[in-house]
Amino acid sequence: MSCANTTPNIPAAAPASVADAPAPVAAPVAAAITAPVVSLPRINEPAPDFRADTTFGPRSLADYRGKWLVLFSHPADFTPVCTTEFTAFARAANDFAAANCELLGLSIDSIYSHLAWVQNIKEKFGVVIPFPIIEDLSMKVARAYGMIHPGAADTAAVRATFIIDDHGILRAMVYYPMTNGRSVAEILRLVRGLQHSFAHGVATPEGWQPGDKCLVGAPKTVAELDARMQEGLETTDWYFSMKPAA
Numbered sequence: 660m661s662c663a664n665t666t667p668n669i670p671a672a673a674p675a676s677v678a679d680a681p682a683p684v685a686a687p688v689a690a691a692i693t694a695p696v697v698s699l700p701r702i703n704e705p706a707p708d709f710r711a712d713t714t715f716g717p718r719s720l721a722d723y724r725g726k727w728l729v730l731f732s733h734p735a736d737f738t739p740v741c742t743t744e745f746t747a748f749a750r751a752a753n754d755f756a757a758a759n760c761e762l763l764g765l766s767i768d769s770i771y772s773h774l775a776w777v778q779n780i781k782e783k784f785g786v787v788i789p790f791p792i793i794e795d796l797s798m799k800v801a802r803a804y805g806m807i808h809p810g811a812a813d814t815a816a817v818r819a820t821f822i823i824d825d826h827g828i829l830r831a832m833v834y835y836p837m838t839n840g841r842s843v844a845e846i847l848r849l850v851r852g853l854q855h856s857f858a859h860g861v862a863t864p865e866g867w868q869p870g871d872k873c874l875v876g877a878p879k880t881v882a883e884l885d886a887r888m889q890e891g892l893e894t895t896d897w898y899f900s901m902k903p904a905a
Contacts, residue, residue: 699805699832706730706821706829707803711765714773715791718763720827727760727850728823731841732806732816736768736776740840744818746786747843759825760850762790766816767801770794808834822850824857859905872901 700707710719720728731748733741748762755762766773773792780786793800795816801807806816818835830853835841852863861873877898878884884897892900 697805697808698802700803700821700829702829702831704829705827706823707800709800709803711793711795711800712770713763713791713793714770714777714788718791718793720823723761723763723823723825724827725825727758727825727854728763729755729760729820729846729850730763730765730804730823731818731820731846732765732801732804733818734815734837735766736772737779740838741766742780742784744840744843745780745788746784748790749780749786749788751843751847752789754847755850758847758850758854763793764790765793765795765800765806767795767798769796820846822846822853824853855904861902864901870904872903873905875900875902 706720708720710717712718731744733744735741745764748764752762768776773794777788777792780788795801798807801816804819804821806819808817815837817837818839818841820833820835820841821829822831824830831849833841833846833849848868851869852867855861855869855873856863859873861875864871864874867873872893875892877900878887887894887897887900890900892902894900
């Protein structure tokens with residue numbers, strides 16, 4: 660018997676290339692946190708059109724042409740903060756009417772919930788709600804006006820307020836969180852201030868009330884700058900002039 664090595668010749672494995680090496684395991688990357696996009700209407704553009712059922716029957720934006728409108732949303736019926744707001748709006752309804760301004764409420768509740776709540780406010784607080792409230796179970800109006808903010812709630816509106824002029828143009832909008840009630844007096848002040856600005860071509864300073872002095876726009880040319888000092892205004896400096904209320 661031969662003493663030769665009988666072990667079969669097995670070719671030596673070639674060195675592993677870099678390409679054959681297992682890929683390094685990457686550290687897990689945290690998913691990016693993206694805020695949901697909320698579509699908002701824009702000031703000085705036509706307010707989103709709507710037609711909806713309310714406690715006073717069907718209402719549409721077109722029904723308010725020729726009048727100013729305060730459209731405001733609240734999170735839910737039978738809630739304490741909303742009740743204080745509604746009673747305040749009701750008590751100020753005549754003041755809004757004197758400014759040719761209507762009120763229109765909204766929440767993502769049914770007509771039956773609205774009616775029961777209105778009746779409860781009348782019985783428990785002695786206040787009659789003299790304006791309609793939109794039933795928006797579909798959230799169609801709320802979404803058109805950007806009243807649904809997922810960071811606050813997915814199925815309840817935040818405290819949004821929209822001031823729409825007598826031509827259907829959105830002139831102001833204010834958002835409050837669910838925890839804090841709005842100042843109805845401030846909303847009325849803003850309506851009056853907007854109307855005064857458009858009627859007289861002026862701006863209103865902080866805290867302006869009807870009868871207060873108004874601000875005049877700053878000069879935009881050298882000629883206007885030279886003339887400003889001769890216009891009989893209360894001029895503190897070239898850019899800051901006030902005039903008596905019209």
